Amino acid sequence: MKVILLKDVRNVGKKDEVKEVSDGYARNYLIKRHLAVAYTEGAKKVLNAQLKEREKEEAQKKAEAEETAEKLKNMPLEFSLNAGKDGQVFGSVSSKQIAEALHEKGIAVDKRKIKMEQAISSLGTTKVKVDLYRNQVIGEIIVRVRQKD
Template sequence: MQVILKQDIKHLGEQNDIVDVKPGYGRNYLIPQGFAIQATESAKKVLAENIKQAQFKQEKIKKDATELAAKLENVKLSIGAKAGESGKIFGKVNSIQIADALKAQGFDVDRRRITFEVEPKVLGEYVANLNLHKEVKVQVPFAVVGE
């Protein structure tokens, strides 16, 4: 029996794969649980069209991420933070502050896509990693300065 997987299933396949399974496994588990649908000719045509549209959307998203990455290469940020006499920051600089600083310069980046190589805990120079797409990553330098 052939089924089209609706989601990734360990040791069986990934979403939108057409896989052969035993009829009982497909009828009694995969289809009732909503993990798969039966691979009829019409379902295969719908799947092919959905994959084609998804590829088009992914290419557009990747193109937009690449353009944004090219604009972000020359950006340098300055983040203000309260610090003690030794230069240690009260609290820490987080991805929300980096996202706000980028937004102030006209770049809209989701805070969940921002990571740090080294957590900023003292005043100084750091690098933020922006994961704009699974294939497009940019490093943006920023300075933590005392207020």
């Protein structure tokens, strides 16, 4: 029996795939637990409509991410840290602080999407990469760290 998967099913397939499974498995497990629906012409049309809608949404999200990347290029972030006479910095700037500073400027970015090996713990300018859309759109933030007065 052919079915359209509504959710990812281990050892069967991913969501929205059309799979051939045994009749009993389809009726007694997949359909009963709302993991799949029987493959019919009506279900095929609904699936195609959903895929087209999802494609449009993905294109919209990607366009928004590209727009955000352009905004980030022209928006340097400034942080002040305590430093000793010899330039030794006390503290650091973490991805959480960068995400909060961006949020204050009206840009929502998850701190886990900010690509830093370690926190910034030196004075000066640093470029930090941000994954804005599934590793397809990468933005760049200029982070300036200066000595606190």
